[in-house]
Amino acid sequence: xxxxxxxxxxxxxxxxxxxxxxxxxxxxxxxxxxxxxxxxxxxxxxxxxxxxxxxxxxxxxxxxxxxxxxxxxxxxxxxxxxxxxxxxxxxxxxxxxxxxxxxxxxxxxxxxxxxxxxxxxxxxxxxxxxxxxxxxxxxxxxxxxxxxxxxxxxxxxxxxxxxxxxxxxxxxxxxxxxxxxxxxxxxxxxxxxxxxxxxxxxxxxxxxxxxxxxxxxxxxxxxx
Ligand code: HEC
Ligand code: HEC
Numbered sequence: 001x002x003x004x005x006x007x008x009x010x011x012x013x014x015x016x017x018x019x020x021x022x023x024x025x026x027x028x029x030x031x032x033x034x035x036x037x038x039x040x041x042x043x044x045x046x047x048x049x050x051x052x053x054x055x056x057x058x059x060x061x062x063x064x065x066x067x068x069x070x071x072x073x074x075x076x077x078x079x080x081x082x083x084x085x086x087x088x089x090x091x092x093x094x095x096x097x098x099x100x101x102x103x104x105x106x107x108x109x110x111x112x113x114x115x116x117x118x119x120x121x122x123x124x125x126x127x128x129x130x131x132x133x134x135x136x137x138x139x140x141x142x143x144x145x146x147x148x149x150x151x152x153x154x155x156x157x158x159x160x161x162x163x164x165x166x167x168x169x170x171x172x173x174x175x176x177x178x179x180x181x182x183x184x185x186x187x188x189x190x191x192x193x194x195x196x197x198x199x200x201x202x203x204x205x206x207x208x209x210x211x212x213x214x215x216x217x218x219x220x221x222x223x224x
Pocket of ligand 1: 177
């Protein structure tokens with residue numbers, strides 16, 4: 001069982017560490033070696049991409065042990081919607097909500113297009129548990145559960161602007177999201193598709209599907 005409080009506390013600790021990072025590095029506005037910035041093309045300044053990199057990685061790979069998602073190659077429409085949902089509190093996460101609230105609409109657009117143009121993660125998926133493989137590819141029509149890959153693409157690699165990739169995301173992250181859709185602490189997305197599906201999944205389904213799409217083994221605790 002994962003410990004929710006500990007997870008949140010860890011998030012807070014990383015956030016604190018991050019806030020002091022620029023100070024520790026002696027980075028300031030006039031620094032001759034500024035942190036990488038997304039060009040804004042305007043006078044408004046923009047935000048520092050290094051803030052995101054502190055948790056999501058410089059290349060946006062995420063962090064499996066912390067359950068921080070990869071942002072690489074996710075569709076920009078999807079990324080924008082998630083950042084707006086964090087900012088409005090519709091998608092609940094204490095760490096991401098305060099970060100998203102500090103972003104302007106322009107910052108959100110720039111961050112989304114930055115991560116969307118990076119090469120997506122792609123891991124070979126090996127079914128550790130036949131039932132996960134079966135649900136992912138064939139669904140469970142007796143309970144009206146469609147195959148995950150019908151919307152998320154073959155091997156969960158994502159489709160178009162609205163169906164995010166699941167492939168290679170940390171198992172802990174995927175599990176948290178499926179539970180959040182179930183509890184309603186994350187909005188169900190377009191046409192309430194994911195909320196309806198998550199409601200029909202058992203805790204065991206959620207665990208085995210999360211391990212399956214992360215491309216990890218249960219033996220390594222959800223890490224690749
Ligand atoms: C202190 C760590 C931290 C920082 C800094 C951070 N994030 Fe996050 N981010 C997270 C965590 C943890 C989650 C998962 C939240 C959840 O479980 O819903 C997340 C989730 C996201 C998601 C949702 C991804 C998905 O697949 O739905 C987006 C988009 C995102 N972050 C963008 C950003 C951007 C852009 C920045 C920089 C402005 C940033 N994050 C900075 C920790 C962080
Ligand atoms: C009918 C289409 C559809 C099917 C089938 C479907 N999904 Fe989704 N899923 C979506 C949509 C749309 C979203 C994006 C929701 C949003 O915009 O917030 C999503 C989001 C997700 C997310 C969050 C991803 C992230 O980066 O945060 C997870 C995890 C997920 N789905 C898992 C599954 C699993 C596991 C299955 C199979 C049991 C499944 N989905 C089947 C449409 C679908």
